[in-house]
Amino acid sequence: MTILRGRRRGLEIALAGRAFEEALGELEGVLAQRPGFYRGTPAVARLGDVLPQPEEWNRLRAALENAGIVLEGILGGPAAERLAAEAGLRFEPAQTPPAALRLRPAREPSDSELSPSARSLIADFAGARADIAARRRRGEGSVPRLPQRAATGTPVQSGLRAVEDRPSALYHDATLRGGQSVHHSGNVVIVGDVNPGAEIVAFGDIAVFGRLAGVAHAGAGGNAAARVMAFDLDPTQLRIASFIGAELERPQRRSNQPEAAFVLDGKIAVVPLDRLPAVVEDASR
Amino acid sequence: MNGRQIVVTSGKGGVGKTTTTANLGAALAKRGRSVILIDADIGLRNLDLVMGLEKRIVFDLVEVVEGRCQLRQALIKDKRFESLSILPAAQTREKDAITQEQFACVVAKAAEQAEYVFIDCPAGIENGFRNAVAGAAEAIVVTTPEVSAIRDADRVVGKLQDRQMPSRLIVNRLRPEMVRSGDMLSVDDVCEILALELLGIVPDDEEIIDTTNRGTPVVLEENNRLRGVYDNIARRLEGEIVPFTRFDQQGLLGRLFGGKKAG
Amino acid sequence: MHVLNETAEAPATDGAPKLGRAIVVTSGKGGVGKTTTTANLGTALAQRGARVVLVDADVGLRNLDIVLGLESRVQHHVLDVIEERATLDDALVADKRSPSLFLLAAAQSREKEDVDIDKMRDLVRALRERFEYVLIDCPAGIETGFKNAVAGAEEAIVVCTPEVSAVRDVDRVVGLLGNRFRPQLIVNRIRPHLVRKGKMLSVEDVNAILRLPLLGVIADEPEIIVSTNRGEPVALRTDLPTAAAYRAIAARVAGEDVPAPMPQQKESLLSRVGAWFGGRRP
Numbered sequence: 018m019t020i021l022r023g024r025r026r027g028l029e030i031a032l033a034g035r036a037f038e039e040a041l042g043e044l045e046g047v048l049a050q051r052p053g054f055y056r057g058t059p060a061v062a063r064l065g066d067v068l069p070q071p072e073e074w075n076r077l078r079a080a081l082e083n084a085g086i087v088l089e090g091i092l093g094g095p096a097a098e099r100l101a102a103e104a105g106l107r108f109e110p111a112q113t114p115p116a117a118l119r120l121r122p123a124r125e126p127s128d129s130e131l132s133p134s135a136r137s138l139i140a141d142f143a144g145a146r147a148d149i150a151a152r153r154r155r156g157e158g159s160v161p162r163l164p165q166r167a168a169t170g171t172p173v174q175s176g177l178r179a180v181e182d183r184p185s186a187l188y189h190d191a192t193l194r195g196g197q198s199v200h201h202s203g204n205v206v207i208v209g210d211v212n213p214g215a216e217i218v219a220f221g222d223i224a225v226f227g228r229l230a231g232v233a234h235a236g237a238g239g240n241a242a243a244r245v246m247a248f249d250l251d252p253t254q255l256r257i258a259s260f261i262g263a264e265l266e267r268p269q270r271r272s273n274q275p276e277a278a279f280v281l282d283g284k285i286a287v288v289p290l291d292r293l294p295a296v297v298e299d300a301s302r
Numbered sequence: 303m304n305g306r307q308i309v310v311t312s313g314k315g316g317v318g319k320t321t322t323t324a325n326l327g328a329a330l331a332k333r334g335r336s337v338i339l340i341d342a343d344i345g346l347r348n349l350d351l352v353m354g355l356e357k358r359i360v361f362d363l364v365e366v367v368e369g370r371c372q373l374r375q376a377l378i379k380d381k382r383f384e385s386l387s388i389l390p391a392a393q394t395r396e397k398d399a400i401t402q403e404q405f406a407c408v409v410a411k412a413a414e415q416a417e418y419v420f421i422d423c424p425a426g427i428e429n430g431f432r433n434a435v436a437g438a439a440e441a442i443v444v445t446t447p448e449v450s451a452i453r454d455a456d457r458v459v460g461k462l463q464d465r466q467m468p469s470r471l472i473v474n475r476l477r478p479e480m481v482r483s484g485d486m487l488s489v490d491d492v493c494e495i496l497a498l499e500l501l502g503i504v505p506d507d508e509e510i511i512d513t514t515n516r517g518t519p520v521v522l523e524e525n526n527r528l529r530g531v532y533d534n535i536a537r538r539l540e541g542e543i544v545p546f547t548r549f550d551q552q553g554l555l556g557r558l559f560g561g562k563k564a565g
Numbered sequence: 566m567h568v569l570n571e572t573a574e575a576p577a578t579d580g581a582p583k584l585g586r587a588i589v590v591t592s593g594k595g596g597v598g599k600t601t602t603t604a605n606l607g608t609a610l611a612q613r614g615a616r617v618v619l620v621d622a623d624v625g626l627r628n629l630d631i632v633l634g635l636e637s638r639v640q641h642h643v644l645d646v647i648e649e650r651a652t653l654d655d656a657l658v659a660d661k662r663s664p665s666l667f668l669l670a671a672a673q674s675r676e677k678e679d680v681d682i683d684k685m686r687d688l689v690r691a692l693r694e695r696f697e698y699v700l701i702d703c704p705a706g707i708e709t710g711f712k713n714a715v716a717g718a719e720e721a722i723v724v725c726t727p728e729v730s731a732v733r734d735v736d737r738v739v740g741l742l743g744n745r746f747r748p749q750l751i752v753n754r755i756r757p758h759l760v761r762k763g764k765m766l767s768v769e770d771v772n773a774i775l776r777l778p779l780l781g782v783i784a785d786e787p788e789i790i791v792s793t794n795r796g797e798p799v800a801l802r803t804d805l806p807t808a809a810a811y812r813a814i815a816a817r818v819a820g821e822d823v824p825a826p827m828p829q830q831k832e833s834l835l836s837r838v839g840a841w842f843g844g845r846r847p
Contacts, residue, residue, distance in 0.1 A: 194740030198394045212736050214393045315595005315705035348730035425595035425705035427625050449794050450628035485791040512764040515729045
C-alpha cells in the first residue's frame with residue numbers, strides 16, 4: 018500500500034519508478050477498500066521518466082474521479098511537464114523528498130534499511146488504515162470524513178491559493194475517550210479533552226482546547242516542524258514526526274497554562290504557548 | 303529456550319488477574335528468571351498501567367500479529383528488572399483483531415525468549431478468553447471468596463478441563479476477619495467447590511489499590527505485607543514446596559502481622 | 566403474576582403502550598460492582614413502588630440471581646424466552662421481598678454468541694411495555710455480550726471504582742456508547758479514609774477524566790460482600806448508610822432532585838477495616 022502518500026495538503030499518488038499497470042491496479046484496490054473516504058481530497062501524481070499511455074492516463078483519471086479525488090497537479094521531470102500542460106494541470110518539478118518523508122519509497126526496501134522510528138511510523142499508518150477500514154466496514158462514523166468538495170471542475174485558482182496551500186484542518190467538537198482515535202492528513206483541532214487511551218494522528222499540527230492526556234502524533238508524515246498545543250498538556254506519549262517523547266522536557270510547568278510541544282535539537286520540548294517560537298520555514302515544510 | 307506458557311484467568315472481572323500477573327512476573331524476575339507478560343485484553347488493556355509502563359508503548363500485540371513489527375520491538379523492558387518485559391495489547395482495536403492461532407504463535411515466539419510467559423486473560427469467556435487460553439500450556443485461576451466469583455471460576459475451570467490444561471488456584475482478597483465471623487467463604491470452602499490444587503492465598507490489602515494506581519507492583523515495595531505472599535507463590539510455581547500461611551485461622555494473624563509496621 | 570396481567574393491557578386511547586425506561590448498567594472492567602449496583606438500584610426503585618425488572622445479560626457467567634438470592638427459583642432464562650421455549654411470564658422470577666421486583670436470569674450453559682441481538686432488542690421492548698424500569702446488567706468487556714446488553718437500552722449507568730484501570734475502561738465504554746445513552750456515573754467502593762490520606766483516587770479525580778453527571782457514590786463496606794454472598798441486597802436494610810445511598814440514587818434516577826450523599830468517614834469502619842492489619846488498631 019505504498020501508492021498513496023500524505024503530503025502537506027492532500028495526497029501524492031506515487032507512480033514514479035514502477036510499472037504503470039501494476040501501480041494503477043494497486044491504486045484501484047486501495048480506493049475500493051475505502052469508497053468515499055478520500056472524497057474531496059486534492060492530489061498530485063508523481064510520475065517517473067516514462068509517461069503513461071493515453072489509455073492508462075485516462076484510466077487513472079477515471080479511478081480518481083470515481084473516488085472523488087481532485088487531481089490538481091503533476092510532479093516529475095520534463096516529460097511530465099509536457100503532460101501537465103496537455104492536461105491543463107499544475108506542474109511541480111520533482112525534487113528529492115526530504116529524508117523524513119522518504120519512509121515508504123516506491124520500491125520496498127529490505128526491513129533492515131529502515132530505522133526503528135521509521136518502522137514505527139509505518140506501523141502507525143498501517144494500524145490507522147486498518148482501523149479506519151474496519152470502522153467503515155462496520156458503517157461507523159467515528160473517524161470524521163473529510164469535508165466534501167465539488168469533485169468536478171478545475172482546481173481553485175490564484176487568489177485562494179495562499180489559503181488552500183495550508184493543510185486542511187479537522188475540527189472535532191467532542192472529547193475523545195479511551196480507544197477512540199482521529200487520523201487526518203492535515204491539522205487537527207479538538208474541542209474537548211483527549212483522554213488516556215485515545216489517539217490523534219495528524220500530518221500537521223494538533224491543537225487541543227482541553228486536556229491532552231492520550232497519545233498525540235503530529236507531523237506524522239515526517240514533518241518535524243509540526244507542533245502539539247493544548248490547554249493542559251499532559252500526554253501519555255507525544256510523537257512528532259519520528260521523534261517519540263514519553264517523559265517531557267519541561268522545567269517550569271505551571272498548571273492551567275496552555276503549553277506547546279515541538280522538536281528542538283532532536284528532542285521533544287515543551288514551552289508555555291505564548292513562548293512558542295515561530296515556525297522556521299525550511300525545506301522539510 | 304522453551305519457557306512455560308501460563309494463562310492467568312478467572313471468568314469474573316475485577317478479581318485481580320492483572321495485579322496477580324504483574325506481581326508474579328515481578329517476583330519471578332526478582333529471582334532472576336526471564337519473564338514476558340502478555341496483555342491479551344485487546345481494547346481494554348491495563349497491564350501497562352499496573353506496571354507503570356503505559357508511556358513507553360510504541361507497538362502492541364496486534365501489530366506483532368499483523369507482522370508490522372518484530373516481537374522484540376514491541377516488548378517493553380521494565381527498567382526495574384533485568385529480565386522482565388511486557389507485550390501490551392492494542393487499545394483502539396477489538397478482540398477479533400487476532401485469531402487463536404495467531405495469538406498462540408506470538409506466545410510460542412515469546413517462550414523462545416523467556417523462561418516464563420504469562421498471559422493476562424480478559425474477563426468473560428468470549429473471544430478474548432479463547433485467544434488467551436489458546437496460547438497457554440498451563441493455567442492459574444484467580445478467584446475471590448465470593449459466591450459470584452467462584453461460580454464464574456467454576457465455569458472457566460470446566461472450560462480449561464475440556465482442554466486438559468493443568469490448572470492451579472489463587473484465592474485473592476481474603477479477609478480473615480470476615481471468614482472468622484462467617485461472613486466470607488474460607489479457602490477450604492473455595493478449594494472444595496473448585497477442586498483445584500491451591501497455588502496461593504492472597505489476603506485483601508487496601509494498599510494494593512494505591513500501588514496499582516501508581517504502577518508499582520507490590521513485590522517492589524520494601525515494606526508491603528503482600529510481597530512475601532507473591533514471593534511464595536513464585537517459589538511454588540518453580541516447584542519448591544512452601545507451606546501455606548493460613549490467614550483465616552485464629553491466632554496466626556497476630557504472629558504474622560503483629561510485628562510488622564503497617565503501611 | 567397479578568401485577569403482570571394488570572399491566573399487560575395497553576391503554577386503548579393512544580394506541581401504543583407507555584414504555585418504561587431501559588437502562589443498561591455497564592463499566593467495561595469487571596468486578597467493579599455492576600451486578601451489585603443493578604440489584605440494589607432495582608430493589609430501591611421497587612421500594613419506591615415502581616415496577617422493575619432486572620435482566621441479566623451475562624450469558625454464560627450469570628450472577629444477578631445469586632446477588633438477589635433467587636438462584637434456586639430460576640427455571641427459565643433470557644435465551645429460553647428469545648428462542649420461544651418459555652413465555653415471559655414463565656421466565657420472570659418474582660422477588661418476594663419486593664413485590665414489584667422481577668428477575669429475568671441469564672443462561673449459564675450457553676455462550677454470548679448464541680444471543681440474537683435483534684431478538685434481544687425485541688425482548689427489552691416487550692419488557693418496557695410491562696415495567697417502568699428495565700435494568701440490564703451488562704457483562705464485563707466490550708465484546709458480543711456488551712453489544713447484546715446495550716442493544717435494547719436507551720440510557721446507561723456506568724459504574725466505576727477509584728482505580729486507574731477502571732477509569733480507563735469506563736472511559737472506553739462511554740466512548741463506545743456515545744451521547745445517545747446519556748451515561749450517568751456511580752462511583753463505587755470509595756474508602757474515605759484512603760482518599761483523605763491520598764492513597765485512593767477521589768470522586769473528583771475519577772470525574773476529572775470521565776466528566777459525567779454523578780448519580781451517586783457508594784462506600785466500600787464489608788456488608789456489601791456479606792449481602793452479596795447471602796443474596797440479600799443491602800438496599801433492603803434500613804440501618805445502613807449504603808442502603809440510604811442506593812435509595813438516593815434511585816430517587817435521582819426517578820427524576821427527583823435529591824443531593825447525592827457522600828460517604829462519611831466512620832470510626833467504626835476504620836477500626837473494622839484496619840483491625841486485622843495490626844498496627845493501626847486504636
